[in-house]
Amino acid sequence: MLKFYYSKGSSALAAHILLLEVAADFAAIEVPIGQGSHQQADFLARNPKGRIPVLETPDGVITENPAILEYIAATHPASATLPNGIFAQSEARSLCAYLCATVHVAFAHLKRAPRWADTIAAQDDMRQVAPRNLAACAAYLDQCLRLGPWAMGSSYTYCDPYLFLIGHWLAAADVSLAPYERLVAHRDAMLARPATQAAMAAHDLD
Structure with a gap:
C-alpha cells in the first residue's frame, strides 16, 4: 500500500x-x-x-x-494516464516542470513571500506582482496548450490534475479564470470526474 x-x-x-x-x-x-x-x-x-x-x-x-x-x-x-512514447512523456514532464517551477512559484510569492525577502516592503512588492505573473502564466497555458480537452490533447494524463490547480491559485490571487476559455473548459471537465469530486471533498473544497 x-x-x-x-x-x-x-x-x-x-x-x-x-x-x-x-x-x-x-x-x-x-x-x-x-x-x-x-x-x-x-x-x-x-x-x-x-x-x-x-x-x-x-x-x-x-x-x-x-x-x-x-x-x-x-x-x-x-x-493510461502516462503518455505513450518518449516524446509525449517528455512533453508531459515539460508541462509539469513549468507548473512546478514557474506557476507554483508565482503563487508562492503571494502566500510565502518571507521565503524570499526579509523586509516587509519587499514582501509586499512580491504580493502585488504575484497576480500579474499568475495571469501571464494562465494566458500562456490557455494559448499554447493543446487542451483538447485535456492538457496533452484528447487523452487524460497525469498532467491534468496538476493543471487543474491553476484555477485555485488564480482564485487565491483574486484573478478570474473566466478570460481563459480553454482553461475554464478544462476545469469544468475535471470537475465532472468522480475522482476530482472525491479529492476536493477530502480537502474541504467546493
Missing part, C-alpha cells in the same frame, strides 16, 4: 486526484500545514525539505508533485 501525506488545500490536491483516478491502493495521511505539522520531527524524517506532498512507496519516499504524479501514472498502466 502507498502512503500519501497531504495537507488540505495544498498542491497535494493534484496527486490526491490522480491516486483516486487510477484506483490506487493508498492510505491518505493528513499533515496540516497550518498547525506546523510539516515541520515536526516525524514528518521531517520522511521529507527533510518539510514540504507537502509526500508519497511513501514500497521502494522509498518520493517528493515533488511532478515526480509523484509520474510515478502514480507509471505504476498504474491500466489507467
Whole structure:
C-alpha cells in the first residue's frame, strides 16, 4: 500500500486526484500545514525539505508533485494516464516542470513571500506582482496548450490534475479564470470526474 501525506488545500490536491483516478491502493495521511505539522520531527524524517506532498512507496519516499504524479501514472498502466512514447512523456514532464517551477512559484510569492525577502516592503512588492505573473502564466497555458480537452490533447494524463490547480491559485490571487476559455473548459471537465469530486471533498473544497 502507498502512503500519501497531504495537507488540505495544498498542491497535494493534484496527486490526491490522480491516486483516486487510477484506483490506487493508498492510505491518505493528513499533515496540516497550518498547525506546523510539516515541520515536526516525524514528518521531517520522511521529507527533510518539510514540504507537502509526500508519497511513501514500497521502494522509498518520493517528493515533488511532478515526480509523484509520474510515478502514480507509471505504476498504474491500466489507467493510461502516462503518455505513450518518449516524446509525449517528455512533453508531459515539460508541462509539469513549468507548473512546478514557474506557476507554483508565482503563487508562492503571494502566500510565502518571507521565503524570499526579509523586509516587509519587499514582501509586499512580491504580493502585488504575484497576480500579474499568475495571469501571464494562465494566458500562456490557455494559448499554447493543446487542451483538447485535456492538457496533452484528447487523452487524460497525469498532467491534468496538476493543471487543474491553476484555477485555485488564480482564485487565491483574486484573478478570474473566466478570460481563459480553454482553461475554464478544462476545469469544468475535471470537475465532472468522480475522482476530482472525491479529492476536493477530502480537502474541504467546493
